[in-house]
Amino acid sequence: MNKKITIFDTTLRDGEQTPGVSLTNDQKLKIARQLDKLGIDVLEAGFPISSEGDKQSVKAIANEGLRLDVCGLARVLTKDLDTCLDTGVDMIHTFVSTSDIQRIHTIKKSKEEVLTMAVDAVQYIKDHGVKCMFSAMDATRTDLDYLTQIYKAVEGAGCDIINVPDTVGIMSPSRMYHLVGAVSKEIRIPIDVHCHNDFGIAVANSLMAAEAGASQIQVTVNGIGERAGNANLAEVVMCLQSIYGAKTNINTEYLLETSKMVEKYTGIHMPPNTPIVGENAFAHESGIHTHGVLTKADTFEPGIMTPEMVGHKRRIVLGKHAGKHAVQKSLEDAGIQTTDEQLDEIVRRIKAIADKGKRICDADLHAVAADVLGRNLGSETIKLKELSVMTSNLTTPTAVVRAIVGDEEAVASNIGTGPVDAAVKAVQQMIAGYTKVKIRDFRIEAITGGADALAEVTIGVEDEDGRVVTAHAASTDIVTASVDALITAINILLDKKKLWNMQ
Known part of the structure; x- marks a missing residue:
């Protein structure tokens, strides 16, 4: 595939529609900056008409001065379009249902009415000097002749790019190839695709669309989104670049970093065997x-x-x-x-x-x-002497750690989102002069039953040089087990660091 494919990310729009996911405006802004660093071409920042909070977050991202194009979603309704325009986005992605099943049972419009609404919306957007993407929602269940008619009509109205969405994820790769190929023969503007993962083939469908002539693919970080999600960003990009030899603007060295950020903010954790970004991928x-x-x-x-x-x-x-x-x-x-x-x-x-x-x-x-x-290996740079944790419904969880670090006694205290988080931060603060570590893995498993269950904590830490060490500890107190495992891992890591520096 000797061509350039641009990447349209909808993590902050379709991704946030994942059941149970709700991002704060600050988290959305941080993700937007990360996606800009990653090299995303277009970022769909949200659906401004859906809530005042969404409108404000889209506006903040649009005003952030990012390199990428910021896009807002809107129905083919003037109030939606005006709300998008108020946010200052670079592009408006407008959509309307075109399949018979959605057109008849949801918006209750005739084919002629839908066509008129689509053209009017595109013209309205272009009259305001903003880029326009048009989606025929449920395109893959829309009669091909009518689908082609509406795409040609919006092209004539000045649309910049059309989207072919597999809204309910029912396409097979071969059918997606033929559909996009047929559409590409009828229009001259770029084609974008948006594939859902209901049958686990959103990535395959997206790649076949690119083979057939699409020049832009919509993705989400970690494949999150409505129902079973969307085409996975990392998988699409690495297939394009490594298997197909296509070009993208993605700085792939930030794929894992981006995945971890979205995993943290959404609370949706990737299985270890997730391709490319999973713990077991390599x-x-x-x-x-x-x-x-x-x-x-x-x-x-x-x-x-x-x-x-x-x-x-x-x-x-x-x-x-x-x-x-x-x-x-x-x-x-x-x-x-x-x-x-x-x-x-x-x-x-x-x-x-x-x-x-x-x-x-x-x-x-x-x-x-x-x-x-038959001998001790390594040294205990850190020896825990005391651990205290204070938490209640009225105070922020606080931890105080006292330990022998090297040959001196040290005390550190910190706050966190919970007692374990506070204790971990206190330990990290205490050993900052020796090494900086970040938590790569954290697991808790009950190994006995009952209210006094013995819990085993497994923790993985990584230092600034990328060395990773794992350790575990067991206790009836999860905070104690966490700190014990963390200190064991750090001691091993410091021994490795000494060895590394001698080599």
């Missing part, structure tokens, strides 16, 4: 795979897409399928040298732990290696 456990990857990454990775291209990192994960090479590499990364006999014993014990259903952390590897080698 993770390897199987002995055959890890041996190959450690020798040459392309043996068991696509090659045309590397973890570095998307802001990710390759991980070797220890577990029941781990081989000798993976364990040896993990030990070497921690500065631990073993004999062949010791390595075999460490591998045996790691597999035995994993066979019991436990996830292997860096702390487990250190503990097993220390026992097999």
Whole structure:
């Protein structure tokens, strides 16, 4: 595909229509800045007529001075269009139902009335000097002759780009190819597509549309949106660039960073096996795979897409399928040298732990290696002495941590959205002079039942150099378990940092 494809992001509009998702204006502004950094071409900032809050957030984004074009959504109604114009957007995306099922049962208009409304809306937008995108809503269930007629009519009215939406996600890739191909033969202005993921093929449908002549694809970060969501931004972009060889303006090294931001603000967490941005996207456990990857990454990775291209990192994960090479590499990364006999014993014990259903952390590897080698490994730069947490319905959760850091006693306090957040922030504040860490992974699992259940917290931390360490701890107090796991991980990380600096 030797052409340029522009990317239209609708995370802040269709993405926010995900059931249960509601973003604040500040969060929307932060996401908009991130999408601008990512290189999105057009950002659909919202549906201004839907609420005063949405109108104000669209206006704030439009006035932010971003490089991308800011777009607002509007029905083919003057009040919608005027509200969009009031926000100062660069483009208005106007739409009307064109399929018989929607036209008859929702807006109750004739084909002639819909055609007139569409043309009038486009002319109104263009008379106000703003770019215009027109969508024939439910295009994929609209009679092709009528669909072509309405697209040609809005083109004649001055429309800048038309959108072919698969509103209810019922297209197959081959049908999408033929539909977009047929439309592209009738009009001269650019074609954009908006595919829903009801059958899990929104990305495939979007790519086939691009093959057939579409020059712009609508996406959302993490594929969020109405019902089963929309075409996933990362998947569409990396397929276009790595498989098709097409060009986009996306700075792909920020894809993971962007995914994590939207995940945090929406509360919708990506499964580990999510392509490209998932925790396991570049993770390897199987002995055959890890041996190959450690020798040459392309043996068991696509090659045309590397973890570095998307802001990710390759991980070797220890577990029941781990081989000798993976364990040896993990030990070497921690500065631990073993004999062949010791390595075999460490591998045996790691597999035995994993066979019991436990996830292997860096702390487990250190503990097993220390026992097999018969000596302490590393040092405790941080030794926790006291942890206090204050929380109630009337006060902001506050944590105070006292510890020996190096050879000196240190005390730090911080506030958070909850007691665990406050405690984690206090620890991060305390060790700021040694290293800066951010939380990459945080999981809580109850391992006994009842009101006094024992909970196990697994935590992954990353330092400023991108090194990641995992550890876990168990306690009846989740805050205590969280801090214990965090401090264990940081101590291992600081040992790795010392090793790294000596090399």
